[in-house]
Amino acid sequence: MKMFVRGEWIDRDQxxxxxxxxxxxxxxTVPVATPDDVEAALAGAVEGARLMRDMPGYERxxxxxxxxxxxxxxQDELGRTISQEEGKVLAEGVFEAGRSAIxxxxxxxxxxxxxxxxxxxxxxxxxxxxxxxxxRVPCGVVVAVTPFNFPLNLVCHKVGPALAAGNAIIxxxxxxxxLSALKLVEILLEAGLPPLAISCITGSGKTxxxxxxxxxxxxxxxxxxxxxxGRRICQIAGLKKVTMELGSNSPLIVMPDAxxxxxxxxxxxxxxxxAGQVCISTQRVIAIDSIYGELIERLQPAVESIVTGDQLDxxxxxxxxxxSRDAERVAACLDDAVAKGARLVCGGERNGASVTPAxxxxxxxxxxxxxxxxxxxxxxxxxVANVDEAIALxxxxxxxxxxxxxxxxxxxxxxxxxRVDSGNIQINWGPMWRADLMPYGGLxxxxxxxxxxxxxxxxxxxxKTVVIHxxx
Numbered sequence: 001m002k003m004f005v006r007g008e009w010i011d012r013d014q015x016x017x018x019x020x021x022x023x024x025x026x027x028x029t030v031p032v033a034t035p036d037d038v039e040a041a042l043a044g045a046v047e048g049a050r051l052m053r054d055m056p057g058y059e060r061x062x063x064x065x066x067x068x069x070x071x072x073x074x075q076d077e078l079g080r081t082i083s084q085e086e087g088k089v090l091a092e093g094v095f096e097a098g099r100s101a102i103x104x105x106x107x108x109x110x111x112x113x114x115x116x117x118x119x120x121x122x123x124x125x126x127x128x129x130x131x132x133x134x135x136r137v138p139c140g141v142v143v144a145v146t147p148f149n150f151p152l153n154l155v156c157h158k159v160g161p162a163l164a165a166g167n168a169i170i171x172x173x174x175x176x177x178x179l180s181a182l183k184l185v186e187i188l189l190e191a192g193l194p195p196l197a198i199s200c201i202t203g204s205g206k207t208x209x210x211x212x213x214x215x216x217x218x219x220x221x222x223x224x225x226x227x228x229x230g231r232r233i234c235q236i237a238g239l240k241k242v243t244m245e246l247g248s249n250s251p252l253i254v255m256p257d258a259x260x261x262x263x264x265x266x267x268x269x270x271x272x273x274x275a276g277q278v279c280i281s282t283q284r285v286i287a288i289d290s291i292y293g294e295l296i297e298r299l300q301p302a303v304e305s306i307v308t309g310d311q312l313d314x315x316x317x318x319x320x321x322x323x324s325r326d327a328e329r330v331a332a333c334l335d336d337a338v339a340k341g342a343r344l345v346c347g348g349e350r351n352g353a354s355v356t357p358a359x360x361x362x363x364x365x366x367x368x369x370x371x372x373x374x375x376x377x378x379x380x381x382x383x384v385a386n387v388d389e390a391i392a393l394x395x396x397x398x399x400x401x402x403x404x405x406x407x408x409x410x411x412x413x414x415x416x417x418x419r420v421d422s423g424n425i426q427i428n429w430g431p432m433w434r435a436d437l438m439p440y441g442g443l444x445x446x447x448x449x450x451x452x453x454x455x456x457x458x459x460x461x462x463x464k465t466v467v468i469h470x471x472x
Contacts, residue, residue: 001182003031003202006044007195010037016175016202021087021320021353022310028085030178033203038211041170041199045141046217048168048196053138055194057111060164064108066191071101071184078152078183080312085177086151087319087353088274089311100153100184103436107160107453114165114461121467131468136461138166139219139241143212145205145233147224148322149277151177155184157436158222161456163188163197167220171200172209176322178202205229213237220460224279226373227399227445243449243459245441247373248279248401250431251394253416254287254295255387258406262428263295264302266406267379270430272306272357275321276330276377280402282430283374284363285381286390292383296345296361299381304346306357320353321376327355330376334358337369342380365396373399387412395421400443402431422446 002009012031020027033041052060071078079094086093119132144158155171162169173181178200185200201208213221214236223233224245234242252270254263271282287295311319321327331350337360338344347358355377363370363380370380384390394403404426405416417425423442426433434440441450449459 001028001030001179003033003037004182004185004198004200005033005037006040006199012037016178018085018176018179020084021322022312024352028179030182030202033201033208035207035211037201038208041201042141042212042215042217044196044199045168045170048194048198049138049140051194052163052166052168052197053140055166057114057166060111060166061108063188063192064104064111064160064164067188067193068101068105068108070187070191071097071104074187075101078180081179081183082152083311083319085179086148087311087322089316089319090314092274096150096153099436100156103153103156103453104160106437107156107164107457110161110453110457111164113454114457116463119465129470131470133466135464135466137464139460139462140167141218142167142169142220142222142460143218144169144171145209145213145221145223145225146171146173146181148174148177149274149279152180152184153436154224155181157451157453157456159184159188159198161453162220162222162460163193164453165457165460167460168197169199170212171198172205172212173200173202175202175204209233210236222456222459230447241459243441243451243456244447245279245449245451246399246401246445246447247375248399248442248446249283249371249373249397250280250402250404251284251286251420252282252403252430253387253390253394253405253407254285254291255405255407255409255412256288256290257408258291260291260295260298263406264298266404266430267299268302268306270404270432271379272303272318272377273432275318275355277321277375278432280424280432280434281375282379282404282432284370284394285379286393287381287383288390289383289385292381296359296381299359299379300345303357303359303379308354308356318357318377321355322353324353326376327353330355330374330378333369333374333376334360334378337363337367337380340364340367342367342369348378365393371397387415391416391419395419398445401446402426402442404429404431
């Protein structure tokens with residue numbers, strides 16, 4: 001595919017291969033952007049921001065609604081593209097495509113709801129005859145740097161709100177998975193979006209992404225990815241608005257009164273979806289001593305039953321990781337855990353980009369597995385004496401994106417909700433749950449700012465205060 005820059009589809013001699021992670025076959029190629037391409041994207045976005053600022057909110061809504069309808073019509077095609085380039089099973093790819101359409105539709109609704117407030121100036125001295133109000137206005141040029149693991153929906157979570165709010169946006173998609181983002185641009189243009197309102201530029205994060213993020217014409221950056229890259233973006237961004245959706249090491253606490261059948265179901269669904277390559281994937285299960293043995297015993301066959309293989313085969317329930325080097329990294333982390341005292345109950349075999357679903361027992365805070373983000377198909381289980389110890393262990397990481405607990409004890413559930421350092425709290429489900437309209441973001445090293453169309457629109461607009469001085 002070509003990239004889209006300043007209203008034109010552009011090709012370049014130097015290209016990036018987009019590969020199917022399962023068999024390493026090249027499914028398409030995309031251009032490597034030059035510095036001139038980056039400059040053209042920025043100049044075009046400045047023009048596009050003026051167009052979008054002057055476009056009525058209802059017109060922006062209609063464009064996004066048409067785009068959402070086209071996405072629904074092409075859901076199977078989009079889903080297959082997602083699965084081919086990213087490696088998630090076809091059912092997950094089609095499901096993501098459906099979610100993406102809803103994200104664009106919900107964003108469009110927010111274009112009709114950009115409101116300010118009337119200020120109670122008469123509550124201050126010397127304000128007779130004064131009327132105050134606020135106006136919410138677009139930031140202008142938004143840059144979105146997006147990850148590989150949800151190559152369409154996480155792009156939509158940035159593009160939809162940016163356009164709904166009246167901005168222009170430049171998307172820098174992950175080099176492993178750029179095709180879904182480029183197909184979204186095609187759909188938005190078909191839906192009537194002014195061509196200057198969006199660019200999608202392909203190339204390395206080091207050259208393309210950093211240049212975009214450092215440019216003073218950019219007012220807002222929305223990034224999803226690793227904490228290390230997020231820190232780098234914040235260093236070079238200067239005085240810009242930033243939203244950082246970063247890493248995690250999500251815990252799931254299991255209390256003695258939990259329904260273990262539901263715990264097993266939730267752990268499998270939230271720990272191994274997309275081969276564990278989800279920011280809020282269940283990574284650590286923290287069980288009270290009295291149920292620890294039974295939990296391991298019942299988890300093992302459930303994990304072993306996950307069928308791995310070609311993500312485009314309907315019989316496969318977990319596909320490969322996005323790159324072979326990521327599979328190597330996961331295998332090395334499992335080896336480190338075992339060397340430090342963990343027990344590998346099952347799985348962990350690597351073949352190319354694939355790793356069989358792994359279950360670790362007896363993990364401890366001394367292991368990298370317990371403290372850092374794995375981003376792979378493995379779950380580790382540890383035991384504690386009570387809920388206070390479980391909360392302390394859950395918090396023993398620099399991350400705080402999502403956490404879950406299984407219990408019927410309301411007091412324990414509320415203690416967990418109040419004391420666990422996490423931006424998203426799930427009670428009686430695993431950490432991996434998100435409705436696309438809800439506020440979503442992390443604490444600590446998991447980032448800053450919120451996504452979800454309503455909340456992202458707030459992040460992608462700015463407020464003006466207006467005071468009218470009347471004769472009276």
